[in-house]
Amino acid sequence: MRLVVKGVSVKLGSREVLKDVTFEVGEGELLALLGPNGSGKTTMLRTIFGMLKPLKGVVLLDGREVGSAEEAARKLGFLPQDTPMTNLKVIDVVMLGRTPYLSGLKRPKEEDYRAAMEALKEVGMEKMADRLFSELSGGERQKVMLARVFAQQPEIMLLDEPTAHLDIAAQIEIMEIVRSKVEQGKAAIVAIHDINLASSFATKILMVKDGVVVYAGRPEDVITEESIRDVFGADVVVRKYGRGVYIAPKLKVPNGLRRVHVICGGGSGGAIMHMLREVGYKVSAGVVNILDSDWENAVELGEVVDEAPFSPISDSSHQKNIEMIEKSDAVVLANLSVGKGNYRNLLAALHAANLGKLVVVDRTPFKERNFAGKEAEELYIKILEKAVVVKREEEVLDAVRKLLG
Numbered sequence: 001m002r003l004v005v006k007g008v009s010v011k012l013g014s015r016e017v018l019k020d021v022t023f024e025v026g027e028g029e030l031l032a033l034l035g036p037n038g039s040g041k042t043t044m045l046r047t048i049f050g051m052l053k054p055l056k057g058v059v060l061l062d063g064r065e066v067g068s069a070e071e072a073a074r075k076l077g078f079l080p081q082d083t084p085m086t087n088l089k090v091i092d093v094v095m096l097g098r099t100p101y102l103s104g105l106k107r108p109k110e111e112d113y114r115a116a117m118e119a120l121k122e123v124g125m126e127k128m129a130d131r132l133f134s135e136l137s138g139g140e141r142q143k144v145m146l147a148r149v150f151a152q153q154p155e156i157m158l159l160d161e162p163t164a165h166l167d168i169a170a171q172i173e174i175m176e177i178v179r180s181k182v183e184q185g186k187a188a189i190v191a192i193h194d195i196n197l198a199s200s201f202a203t204k205i206l207m208v209k210d211g212v213v214v215y216a217g218r219p220e221d222v223i224t225e226e227s228i229r230d231v232f233g234a235d236v237v238v239r240k241y242g243r244g245v246y247i248a249p250k251l252k253v254p255n256g257l258r259r260v261h262v263i264c265g266g267g268s269g270g271a272i273m274h275m276l277r278e279v280g281y282k283v284s285a286g287v288v289n290i291l292d293s294d295w296e297n298a299v300e301l302g303e304v305v306d307e308a309p310f311s312p313i314s315d316s317s318h319q320k321n322i323e324m325i326e327k328s329d330a331v332v333l334a335n336l337s338v339g340k341g342n343y344r345n346l347l348a349a350l351h352a353a354n355l356g357k358l359v360v361v362d363r364t365p366f367k368e369r370n371f372a373g374k375e376a377e378e379l380y381i382k383i384l385e386k387a388v389v390v391k392r393e394e395e396v397l398d399a400v401r402k403l404l405g
């Protein structure tokens with residue numbers, strides 16, 4: 001089944017809340033609607049479901065405008081943002097999803113009951129079938145409301161923040177269920193605030209700002225630092241791996257702060273970077289491999305010279321590391337392990353030592369963490385001769401302060 005939204009504008013009160021919205025969604029597609037509060041996501045879903053009449057434009061299902069509310073309910077399943085309060089039992093709430101299928105007498109049959117129980121099972125709530133809906137937690141109610149949509153077996157699911165109130169495991173679980181239904185030939189339009197969750201599960205993203213679709217396409221094309229700044233007014237770092245994208249908040253760093261560069265890897269620099277950042281230094285790291293835990297910390301806390309996952313330090317990364325060292329006020333060589341791949345980090349550290357701005361954390365005997373042979377050992381000895389050497393990470397802060405005078 002194909003849903004086409006064409007030139008749709010919607011007015012609520014005196015305000016045009018949706019403006020000339022056009023997009024399509026079909027079998028096997030999971031479309032995420034992203035946009036700030038009040039941008040028009042709920043209005044879009046309610047308009048598609050037929051609860052609001054467009055001022056202009058049309059909503060077509062397989063080329064036809066949807067007729068009656070019952071016809072809509074057999075093809076479209078809508079999960080509202082707010083769960084209603086009711087004294088019904090859980091199973092009866094889910095059974096409401098079967099209403100479009102009930103015959104003239106409107107009496108549920110065995111198969112309706114089975115579909116409702118199956119849907120409850122899908123959200124892991126079958127044991128709560130006889131509980132009162134009003135006595136459930138917010139997250140449990142959310143799962144029951146989703147089960148109601150699933151019991152309806154719609155061709156296109158319209159889900160308004162289906163993961164709100166849910167813990168992280170339940171968020172993933174619910175999105176996986178929606179995805180598996182989509183993979184079985186259904187479609188879903190999901191209004192969602194978690195950009196990382198959206199980019200993990202959506203096949204397509206629509207970014208809405210003030211009722212206008214401003215970006216549309218595959219997550220890896222649409223989710224960029226520019227689009228997030230433009231639509232949400234937020235500063236984030238966007239990283240891509242393979243087909244996936246991931247965003248993290250960018251911390252605001254005031255100008256004029258002293259800069260400390262940390263040569264690290266394998267988690268040796270995380271605590272140091274946090275410590276330095278907390279007391280107000282500008283922090284950078286290098287060279288670290290993408291996906292290394294030090295890389296994640298550095299991305300969150302400051303700048304990073306990175307290298308492809310599991311790859312040796314290239315000429316250009318080494319060069320950038322040297323440039324970073326030159327513009328830093330102090331440099332820390334963390335208690336990192338050295339192999340052939342990151343040997344050049346020692347060369348970079350020697351450069352910092354020669355400039356008189358290196359602090360070395362020498363916690364574990366170098367022999368135990370050197371996998372790059374004799375050459376690395378000799379280099380390390382040279383570095384120690386010209387650096388301020390501390391034995392523990394906790395001493396770095398004092399050493400850096402002394403170095404900077």
Ligand SMILES: Nc1ncnc2c1ncn2[C@@H]1O[C@H](COP(=O)(O)OP(=O)(O)OP(=O)(O)O)[C@@H](O)[C@H]1O
Pocket residue numbers: 012013014015017035036037038039040041042043044081
């Ligand atoms: N009945 C109404 N009359 C006038 N304006 C309305 C009405 N309902 C909603 N609006 C306005 O329409 C705009 C879009 O609201 P909508 O609920 O679609 O946003 P949303 O993107 O779903 O927001 P959120 O992320 O907060 O759920 C908002 O500015 C809202 O104040």
